[in-house]
Amino acid sequence: MDLEQIISLDKQYFMNTFGERVPVCFTHGKGCTLYDTQGRAYTDFFAGIATCALGYQYPSYTAALHSQIDKLLHTSNVFYVENQGLLAQALVENSFADRVFLANSGTEANEGAVKLARRYWKDHDPRRYKVISLMHSFHGRTLAMVAATAQPKYQAPYTPLPDGFVNVELGSLEALENAIDETTAAVIMEVVQGEGGVTVGDPTYVRGIESICRKHGILLIVDEVQTGMGRTGKLFGYQHYGITPDIMTLAKALGNGIPMGAILARDAVCAFQPGDHGSTFGGNTLACTAGLAVMHALLDEGVLAGVEEKGAYLKEKLLQLQSRHACILEVRGLGLLLGIELDAQHPAKEVMSAALAQGFVVGTAARNTLRLAPPLIISLEAIDALAAALDKILA
Ligand SMILES: Cc1ncc(COP(=O)(O)O)c(C=O)c1O
Incomplete structure (x- = not known):
């Protein structure tokens, strides 16, 4: 099915409790990358709302x-x-x-x-x-x-x-x-x-x-x-x-x-x-x-051992963004659960859509906050790439 058909089935038959969903349907994933029905690849910084800690197709799992x-x-x-x-x-x-x-x-x-x-x-x-x-x-x-x-x-x-x-x-x-x-x-x-x-x-x-x-x-x-x-x-x-x-x-x-x-x-x-x-x-x-x-x-396979360092790296990148973009009111979080609170002129939902268009899946939370909760296996290179994309988007 193409995306249009998937959306129209949902609109006709599914109870609309989730409001306007993001118009993307993923078909598969590998590591920290998700692929949609149109074959587009996205780096995942949301992990299905902090759920897919091991990303996709993690070998032993x-x-x-x-x-x-x-x-x-x-x-x-x-x-x-x-x-x-x-x-x-x-x-x-x-x-x-x-x-x-x-x-x-x-x-x-x-x-x-x-x-x-x-x-x-x-x-x-x-x-x-x-x-x-x-x-x-x-x-x-x-x-x-x-x-x-x-x-x-x-x-x-x-x-x-x-x-x-x-x-x-x-x-x-x-x-x-x-x-x-x-x-x-x-x-x-x-x-x-x-x-x-x-x-x-x-x-x-x-x-x-x-x-x-x-x-x-x-x-x-x-x-x-x-x-x-x-x-x-x-x-x-x-x-x-x-x-x-x-x-x-x-x-x-x-x-x-x-x-x-x-x-x-x-x-x-x-x-x-x-x-x-x-x-x-x-x-x-x-x-x-x-x-x-x-x-x-x-x-046993060391996934937990890397989280503190990756979280600190991501937070540091976000703090650097905050020093360049006045619209970032606060960067907060622990480990790989991080929030970027934006001012009212920058709705988190719009920044999320812009990130999606750049090939990054991010989430939102209350207080106009962009929520980052990537798979715990996220790489430092992926973090660099997200920070560069957000830098452009917020500019
Ligand atoms: C802290 C907390 N408790 C409970 C829930 C509810 O979990 P579920 O959606 O699996 O029922 C959530 C979901 O986001 C949560 O973040």
């Missing part, structure tokens, strides 16, 4: 999936799944957590994390059920996660929202502490707010949130759906801050494109009893093969 597809995809959680235990072990051995539950998306992992927090308090203090989240956060699209996602534009179409969520001002420890009472179960936060504008949590603030949780004996849920799996230069974003969550959620790059999510928790918090939670697809054989292959590439 692709080989593992091929070999699994030839054997078995899914058996259900009625039976034991070998790769599930192996993936859970790998995640536990490389984090604060003791146990893992596997789900299908970031939203579902967060929903499960909130259920886990409520389930914990059912046994310890049944008055506690409310979860506090921070303004500009993004935690997903189910009704409960829309209530946790503290952004009016996501909430307004669905009011009244489910009870049990309190949204507080971002950056104010006082506002957080004032919101805590005898009904509070947990705080959920992103250490870097991705959708919210690539806003990096200030260390004093993030550690302050942990201290407040400890002081009041409530649980700390860290949503690492976007920041996890090496994106920020460490395997998990919380590791930059020296904090220890009670519960952490993952998705996006965990499967590198195979849909999956995870809830990780300390033993003391693992209150789920048999029958309390479940999933048909969560942690199926194919998804766990993907997750294990991602962990192997990050930790």
